[in-house]
Amino acid sequence: METARNPIPAWKYILALARYRLPLYLASGLLASILFYLFPLIPGLIVREVFDLLTIEGQTPAAARGPLLGLVWLLIGWGIARVIVIVMAGVAETSLHVVVNTLLQRNLLRHVLRRPGGRALPHSPGEAVARFRDDVEQVPAFLSWSIDPVGQALGIGVGVYILAQIDAGITLAVFLPLAAVVFVINLATKRIRAYRRAAQESIGSVTGLVGEIFGAVTVVKLSGAEEQVVSHLDELNEHRRAVTLRDTLFSEFLSTISYNMGNLGTGVLLLAAAGEMSAGRFTVGDFTLFVLYVQWLTFITGMFGSYLARYRQVGVSLERLLELMEGAAPMDLVAHRPLYLLGALPPLDGGGTPDGEPFESLVVKGLTYIFPETGRGVQNVSFETRAGELTVITGRIGSGKSTVVRALLGLLPAEGRLVWNGVPVNRPADFFVPPQAAYTPQVPRLFSEPLRDNILMGIEAGEGRMDRAVRSAVMEEDLKVLDDGLETVVGPRGVRLSGGQRQRVAAARMFAREPHLLVFDDLSSALDVETEGILWARLFDSPPSLSAGMDPRPAVIAVSHRRAVLQRADRIVLMEAGEVIGVGRLAELMAAHPEMRSLWEGIAL
């Protein structure tokens, strides 16, 4: 099933990322992957020379001291050369890491934002942040290792060649069994994939809960539920501990065997070399060289083993990232895009939204969306609206009102036909954005930025447009009482504003875009009757005040059950249990539908 979801092998993503900043990748590969494996072969040769020098028959101390000193200096020179390589490798590797992290995070965020919003995240935002952080990090970590096998092959090849020149028989006797053991062990690493995934999921659920707790901190405190949520956190923590321990035990067992094979190899060497050495055909210098190389070459073999394990792990992380991308072409995760980490950051193109052709009509036909989790949703919703008209969607709670507007806007992947000015809309999610449409959700989200940025969100607007948006959203009074006016920082998710203020900011955000179609999802829930009255009056009764530059006759689709709004409506779409049971003016629906009457009278004084 996993392979069905992700038919593209991980190496293709890695290859695409390697090509993103190829010189950087190659530099990091040469320094960190190739020289890294070759460098440690040198001191073994020097040490061998030293010991052979000492054990030559009839060697006089005076004659030996000169060359000895030269060899010692050579060893120090080697150390300095190695450092230069290591520092350069560090710079290249870090740059590569940050570049690739940023590219992945950017591409992910772009896709999450472009996905039908209601289905944007598989779990909580906190859990998604864990993927943005931890799973993303696995990818460059592997990428910078990806050339390693080349360096490993070179290191082993050169090392084994040198040893075989000295004594091919002992070389074979030492390395054949070691290679076999490492190979068998690596077959077992498949399990790592399952264990690692479970461990990462348990980490994600802990992070997710922490995020949710602080997202809902007021409710938690009000409910006096602090201890309960913490003890739930304890449960998730404990689960995390158990699965992480299992993962650690398993992978540690494998890596200990792989990396620390050196000592076992040395033991085998002692057995194999005993005869030759005793017979004087194998010098002490040869012996020291073998001991050093056995350590290093088995370490390299171990690295190769964990290379395979890492490859599997990066596959797990990629899968988890692709879950965030669902609906997009998988390779878009690694699509090459400019990041502007260096040089000048080009200014945001906030140039006034291009004027679309004038809006005439929107026809909605057979709009259907069913939530897979609950099996509820909306079916076969049809209505139409024209420029300058108010269409109100009403119905009981759970009748599907919000679902209709979200499906219409492409925020849910719905079926059905949408026709704008007589032309079918193929991709509503890309079409119903400014200048065609803008939207105020039922529970709008603000960001911890100044009020002005929350309203504009990147569009360029002169004070004229800003003033009109503020006025349309009935925000003038709010601005007067906020100390910094439009520059007021609203706090995380807008917590420093009241619920009504937040809703008006979101409305101003929509108005500032001056779209052809305004979509309100239950704007009135946080507004008092008076304020809401002013808002509707400004929108419909005094359009000249805001029409400079704006479509003189925007259409409005609003979810509401306010009487004043229902009375104003040019058309009411009456919903019941996910279906439209009537479309028409208030009087018509009141006459024809008991449901409309009970909605109207439900709150009679």
Add this chain to the structure above:
Amino acid sequence: MAAGAPPQLYRNFLNIYLRPNAPKAAGLLVLFGAVIGLELWLPAILGRFVDQALVGEAVPALVRTGGLFLGISFLSQITTVWQTYLATDIGLTATNRLRADLTRHCLSLDLPFHNAHTPGELIERVDGDSGVLNRFFSSFVVQLAGNAVLLVGVLVLLFTIDVRVGAALTGFAVVTIILLGRFASIGIPLWNAAKEVRAGYFGFIEERLSGTEDIRANGAVAYVLHGLARRARAYFRKSLVADVIGSSAFGLTIVLFSIGGAIALGLAAWIYLEGTITIGTAYLIVAYTQLLTRPIEGIIRELDDLQEAGASLRRVGELLALQPGLVDGKDELPPGPLEVRLDRVSFAYADATEAPDEEEPVENRRVLSDVSLDLPPGAVLGLLGRTGSGKTTITRLLTRFYDPDEGAVLLAKRLLPGLRFASLRTRIGVVTQDVQLFNASVRDNLSFFDRTISDERIREALEALELRDWVESFPEGLDTRLQSGGEGLSAGEAQLLAFARIFLKDPGLIILDEASSRLDPVTEARLERSITRLLAGRTAVIIAHRLETIRRADRIAILQDGAVLEQGDRLALLADPGSVFSRLLQTGLEQELA
């Protein structure tokens, strides 16, 4: 080290989080000692082998020595795995506790703190920093002690071989540790700076992930990506600088070790040429010097970890040192309906000093001035006023999210600051228009993970709200998982669940703050019946900007710009054509019915 966190802090944390694991930590120490002993033994076997071979001993003797070497190295591997497992276990146990403690502590902090820190930022503090501290707890003390023992052990063995070798390499080890230790601490402020930027970066992402629809449908995707790019640039610079310094420290290690290796090789050869040691012993000196790199590298790495852990520890320590501005009281609230009294209360929001961000105080105007309210036990108060007139602030004072600047708030004749928070908040039930759901089952969302609440009680609460059939229509009933964004539930449905939460409590005061604003009229009418049952024998404050919502009120208070414009008995106000209430009722109703 001193730059990371005061030593006292390290001791405190080790005391609190490692002591409960003392037996396991002791076990770890024993294993570590065993690993060291075995490691020291292995080179000695090699040295003997070389000597045996050179003097031409028989092959079987050499093979026996080889066999011994194999056996010892095998044993040392098993011990190593065991040791890692135990260390991980200890680390996770300690960090789990730390994570829970941090969460609990942050929850105890006041709203001004939470208003200044995004959930994403707190994730990085609570979850990210605990993660960094994992290694610190898991193996820091044991590793440091173990490496010190190994270092001293190797040096002592070298001294027994030859005093000059011992002295030279001891000098080398001391210089190396001092140099590296000094160099390593350069990175601390750089790491801190990089971590701060990183926390902001992920805070940005988290906030945007919670508002995908707003961004998407208002065409602001490019704007958000631009914001991400701006933050990524800052992070790139900071982390590059920190990492370059880090890899230079590693480079210095390599230089020093190659010098150490060269010294040992030269010395060993020199002394051998003097004829005082065998070639096997010369080999042993080289091998032990190689072994020396391990504990030195280990100690440096631990100092390195210590600097990263020190940075995390300092932030965690700062966080834990924050005290809630509101001190918990001792008194309990009596059972039964609660009397509510506000006595000449004035209040202005001021950003608390504990908020570290340099954000300007934004709410320092007075939101309430000289407000007095009286509500006898069991009575219902209807609180009216425009948005921003201070209604919600009154509920925040009643639930003691803030204390008033002047005047007093009393429940059942007790001053709020004297009351235990736990008592206060279990005796007050609040439903607001914003409902937060957890990515958890319906049951957990209703009970807030309180496992002592039986399904039967939850069903009764749902029954009382006439919601039982609705919940049972979910695919898995009470076990159905809800998404934190409320996916699949409308905002109105989420609000009904919030009512059910109240039904699970037995509050003496109920505050409904625009609680039914997202409900349609039919559902609201149905809910009215349940609210009647809920309010029976309880005091209530109902806030609405819709007049019909407060028909059940006994008393009415109308707020304007933070002051009480009018208050009194509802029927009396209704009967008085000159009252603001009756005027409001007429204009309001006209607005609704016009």
